[in-house]
Amino acid sequence: MSENLDNPQRDHQEEWGEETSGLIEDDDQRPALSAEDGSGEPRASDGDHDHAQRTSSSASEASPNEPVLMATAPDTALASVSQPGPKGYAVRVVNLQKHYQLGGETVKALRGVSFDVPVGDYIAIMGPSGSGKSTLLNLLGCLDRPTSGNFFLGADDIAQMSDDQLSEIRASRIGFVFQSYNLIQQLTVVENIEVPLYYRGNITATDHKRALDLAGMVGLESRLDHRPMQLSGGQQQRAAIARSLINDPYFMLADEPTGNLDSVTTKTILDLLQKLNNQGKTIIMVTHEDDVAEQSKRIIRLKDGQIQVDKRIRPL
Numbered sequence: 001m002s003e004n005l006d007n008p009q010r011d012h013q014e015e016w017g018e019e020t021s022g023l024i025e026d027d028d029q030r031p032a033l034s035a036e037d038g039s040g041e042p043r044a045s046d047g048d049h050d051h052a053q054r055t056s057s058s059a060s061e062a063s064p065n066e067p068v069l070m071a072t073a074p075d076t077a078l079a080s081v082s083q084p085g086p087k088g089y090a091v092r093v094v095n096l097q098k099h100y101q102l103g104g105e106t107v108k109a110l111r112g113v114s115f116d117v118p119v120g121d122y123i124a125i126m127g128p129s130g131s132g133k134s135t136l137l138n139l140l141g142c143l144d145r146p147t148s149g150n151f152f153l154g155a156d157d158i159a160q161m162s163d164d165q166l167s168e169i170r171a172s173r174i175g176f177v178f179q180s181y182n183l184i185q186q187l188t189v190v191e192n193i194e195v196p197l198y199y200r201g202n203i204t205a206t207d208h209k210r211a212l213d214l215a216g217m218v219g220l221e222s223r224l225d226h227r228p229m230q231l232s233g234g235q236q237q238r239a240a241i242a243r244s245l246i247n248d249p250y251f252m253l254a255d256e257p258t259g260n261l262d263s264v265t266t267k268t269i270l271d272l273l274q275k276l277n278n279q280g281k282t283i284i285m286v287t288h289e290d291d292v293a294e295q296s297k298r299i300i301r302l303k304d305g306q307i308q309v310d311k312r313i314r315p316l
């Protein structure tokens with residue numbers, strides 16, 4: 001899945017029309033291949049994921065083979081104790097540790113990370129290179145399991161799950177948005193939006209309608225039959241955002257979602273994320289950029305595998 005960086009049709013400076021039926025309208029001048037009415041709202045999140053009892057928020061350094069049961073929090077670890085939103089928590093992580101074995105050495109990529117994510121939160125994860133952002137994102141995305149600690153998604157402790165269960169959750173309950181969009185080049189916009197549904201089986205008429213609605217919601221109702229090559233970077237990212245929502249995920253996990261975009265397009269994507277968050281979507285985003293992070297409601301800054309700062313900058 002390439003990034004189409006050389007695609008001459010990619011117009012970096014997107015123009016935007018007034019808001020209409022969807023969240024945003026695509027004001028692109030290219031002729032539309034399809035003009036079906038795809039506007040509409042996605043179904044609301046059922047959102048009631050508040051089951052996990054909070055346990056310890058302590059952090060520790062443990063030797064790699066030693067289970068971490070009790071430990072004291074280092075000064076720098078400001079474990080978040082957020083109040084649950086009216087709909088409970090989307091995610092809670094407790095004392096997450098991730099150690100990698102590298103040539104006989106143990107790399108402690110995460111050294112006791114604890115935080116709660118109430119439904120409706122919008123978190124920017126920041127930190128210098130090597131601080132553990134990607135490692136944390138891999139855990140949150142169920143791409144990997146922690147060395148120790150707990151990761152509650154609803155009532156389920158992901159840390160205890162089998163690989164098959166992790167794959168199932170990854171496909172059905174988490175919405176991924178990547179820096180390089182990761183759309184399938186051979187598929188149209190609407191087909192790309194439907195991709196996560198294939199993991200569940202057949203796509204029903206209701207599913208298809210939902211994909212059309214999501215395309216409309218991100219302003220791509222006149223681009224339904226376009227393939228990624230025919231879209232600008234911003235449009236591709238909007239398709240990817242719609243795809244991330246097709247399963248009504250517990251949360252959206254965005255890894256540098258504006259990292260490949262110019263500043264004008266970045267703003268349109270951030271506006272879209274903000275509107276989705278205003279509708280109740282929970283967003284966890286990794287970013288290097290302060291001005292991107294400032295669009296969120298809460299900044300978690302990692303340093304050396306620990307939370308250095310967990311600061312709410314907007315109310316839930």
Ligand SMILES: Nc1ncnc2c1ncn2[C@@H]1O[C@H](COP(=O)(O)OP(=O)(O)O)[C@@H](O)[C@H]1O
Nearest residue numbers: 100102107109128129130131132133134135136
């Ligand atoms: N698969 C791996 N094997 C060994 N060490 C790793 C692996 N992945 C990450 N690390 C190490 O873990 C630490 C955190 O890395 P990472 O999570 O990629 O940080 P960031 O995304 O903030 O740059 C770094 O020291 C990195 O070298």
Ligand SMILES: [Mg+2]
Nearest residue numbers: 130133134135
């Ligand atoms: Mg990284």
